[in-house]
Amino acid sequence: MEQSGPVQAGDASTSNVPLGPTLILSGGTGYNDLVSATLPSPTTYVLPISDNGGSSSEIIRCFGGPSIGDIRSRLVRLIPSEVTSNGDATGTGGNEALRNLLSYRFPVDNSEDEILDEWKEVIAGTHHIWEGVDEVRGSIVRGFITHFHKAVLATFSKPFPSSDPLCSSAAEPFDLHGLSIGNAFLSSCARTFDSLQAAIWLFCNVARIDTKQVRAIPCVETTETSHIAARLENGQLLLGQCEISHPAKKREGDATPAVLEPKKATNGLLTAVESLSLSDPITKMLRPVISRTNSNLVFSKAAGKNALPSRIQSIHYAFPSIDAAEGQLRPQALSANPAYLAALQKTETLIYSCGSLYTSIVPLLVLQGVGVAIAHSKTIRRKVLLLNTQLDRETGGYDALDFIRAITHACSSSSPTDHEDCAEVQPRQLMSHLVYHPKGQVAVDVEQVEELGISCVRIPDRPGKVAFTEEDVRYALHVIMKAQSEG
Incomplete structure (x- = not known):
């Protein structure tokens, strides 16, 4: 039976409820406004590392490595506003200033000279974004930012002229437009330690994030770049998250497409179009030379709402692999981060966040x-899907059952060789509750959903934007917990 009911501000049903260890599956933005909804229950956020848009695309182009934008975005949201005095040498203030520093993003419309001058101020420590950041933590961040700057210089084959070190090179120079200071810091840490998880640890310590209360972990433990590809029902293959979710305008002269028409698929190989030559490797397609105005560096998801030519059939990770004779893209199965699997073993509440279904x-x-x-967890008592309130390019025409099918298909295909019964997994083993907004764009046939063994929870209709709030999530979790305690 559908579970819902009236709720008043300050009602017990909107207060935090003890959820036990909680794990949130989300992208970098879809859950950012909801991060406190499950607190004070200990919460782990698992995030993807395959976003090839924004300043992450430029970092990947020059340095490779996993995308860190979604993780940085979540970590910044988790920085506490105030820190209780503990008498340490770093002082107790400045967290708000530190958040502003790590949230800062260079303008996308300024001239190259203006951006370069601003970058020099950041390196010198004279930029206004350093104001209020305490000396010790500021020195740590600035040290890694300086290391990032040196790494940028080292990526090019010619020495830079001393006057404009980022604007003249045999290679296309690193583009600072839109660069997030937090991305530069986290990327530099990861390169220094050769470990993204070590970089996250340092970020949390510098920002004084209580990791006993909240954790952000990458879905894969790797130092390599990870790209996703979408196979459409019509046979097309879309390479890279941006091409799937919000494709950028193509530049004249682009030699390789990001949309491939596979001639055939044999032994797990996806064979690219005939025009793909070995002299123009797939890596150029997946790690393109970025142009400021017509690229992944500056994008709008709203601009990417043009419909896909066909529905998405499956998502897989794709690592470039050129066969000397045929030129083929080889999909590669990836194992989940051991920390991710370990967290699942201790989780009592699992939440599939609202957000980009196929790319997050x-x-x-x-x-x-x-x-x-x-599916076979002995600890997870609640498996909750927060159903998107809006449709996007990835999910045009979808209803609630389509979301359920997509999640079930993804989980069923994740370990086909590990468990004989993996392909037989049922939706009710993966989701116990579906939470939806009464004015959301995604249609919900409550009777059909509940026939699958998934209970529906409708949040109250409130004035304002049609989107989940922390109060909505707390309300839904309270309804679920109450029903379970009474059942």
Whole structure:
């Protein structure tokens, strides 16, 4: 039976409820406004590493490595506003200033000279974004930013002229437009330690994030670049998250397409179009030379709402692999981060966040070991899907059942060789509750959803934007917890 009911501000049903260890599957933005909804219950956020848009695309182009934008975005949201005095040498203030520093993004419309001058101020420590940041923590961040700057210089084959070190090179120079200071810091840490998880640890310590209360972990433990590809029902293959979710305008002279028409698929190989030559490797397609105005560096998801030519059939990770004779893209199965699987083993409340279904949530589910861990968990008591309030390019025409099918398919295909019964997984093993907004764009046939063994929870209709709030999520979790305690 559908579970819903009236709620008043300050009602007990909107207060935090003890959820036990909680794990949130989300992208970098879809859940950012809801991060406190499950607190004070200990909460782990698992995030993708395959976003090839924004300043992450430029970092990947020059340095490779996993995308860190979604993780940085979540970590910044988790920085506490105030820190209780503990008498340490770093002082107790400045967290708000530190958040502003790590949130700062260079303008996208300024001239190259203006951006370069501003970058020099950041390196010198004279930029206004350093105001209020205490000396010790500021020195740590600035040290890694300086290391990032040196790494940028080292990526090019010619020495830079001393006057404009980022604007003249044999290679196309690193583009500072839109660069997030937090991305530069986290990327520099990861390169220094050769470990993204070590970089996250340092970020949390510098920002004084209580990791006993909240954790952000990458879905894959890797130092390599991870790209996703979408196979459409019509046979087309879309390479890279941006091409799937919000494709950028193509530049004249682009030699390789990001949309491929596979001639055939044999032994797990996706054969590219005939025009793809070995002299123009797939890596150029997946790690393109970025142009400021017509690229992934500056994009709008609203601009990417043009419909896909066909529905998405599956998502997989794709690593470039050129066969000397045929030129083929080889899909590669990835194992989930051991920390991700370990967290699942201790989780009592699992939440599939609202957000981009195929580029944020599904990439977290197709990893080896995840589907089985969720379906056969002995600890997870609540498996909650926050149904999107809006449709996007990835999910045009979808209803609630389509979202359920996509999640079930992703989990079922995540470990086909590990468990004989993985392909037989049922939706009710992966989701116990579906939470939806009464004015959301995604149609919900409550009777059909509940026939699958998934209870529906409708949040109250409130004035304002049609989107989940922390109060909505707390309300839904309270309804679920109450029903379970009474059942």
